[in-house]
Amino acid sequence: MLMVYVVIAFAAGLAELFTGTFYLAAVALAALFTAITGLLLPGTVLHWVFLGFCLVLLPAGMWVRHRLGAKAKGLGDFDLGQEVDIISGPDNHQRYSVHYRGSEWLAIVDDGPPPALGDRAVIIAKTDNLLHLGVLPRQNSGKEPPCPPSLSS
Known part of the structure; x- marks a missing residue:
């Protein structure tokens, strides 16, 4: 069961590199944290652990993306004045x-x-x-x- 979450983490992380969104990064982190948690907890509860991590990390990813987008709008053109x-x-x-x-x-x-x-x-x-x-x-x-x-x- 741990390998399933490692594969999900790897696939979501790889897909994140091509899309540039923070949502897949949150899913990759949730799957990675679930795989690590699976070393301590039985496999029957890992689906619920994954869901819990997703419910926490997806809004956090949206918040980070919103914050970075707001900061990027304030940047001026670096070519001006050169x-x-x-x-x-x-x-x-x-x-x-x-x-x-x-x-x-x-x-x-x-x-x-x-x-x-x-x-x-x-x-x-x-x-x-x-x-x-x-x-x-x-x-x-x-x-x-x-x-x-x-x-x-």
Whole structure:
């Protein structure tokens, strides 16, 4: 009888990995706890023990899922405020190519002057795979240019 609950625990735990719900995890835990309890109690009461564990762990699983879902809604987009490098553009639709997170993204400028190649910008919004940028002002490096300006008269 113990092996039945071990198989139920294994099957429910494996199915949980593919579905991502907490309900099957609760059933897997209930079956595992029942198998452990079966070492101390006779096999005739294990069905009732399994039912009791399910009645306790299923609502607990629903509560945990609800709590995690509420916390996830409060998370913002981690891409906002990150800097990107302008690598090309603009194309016919006024979109630029930018380098961000090791790959090339399409972006449009929502705030600031039109950027030049090599300029830095900040992500201010994101719609699907399109980044909305705010262009950062150019930084003066403080170095003199390599060639002095020519004096034309």
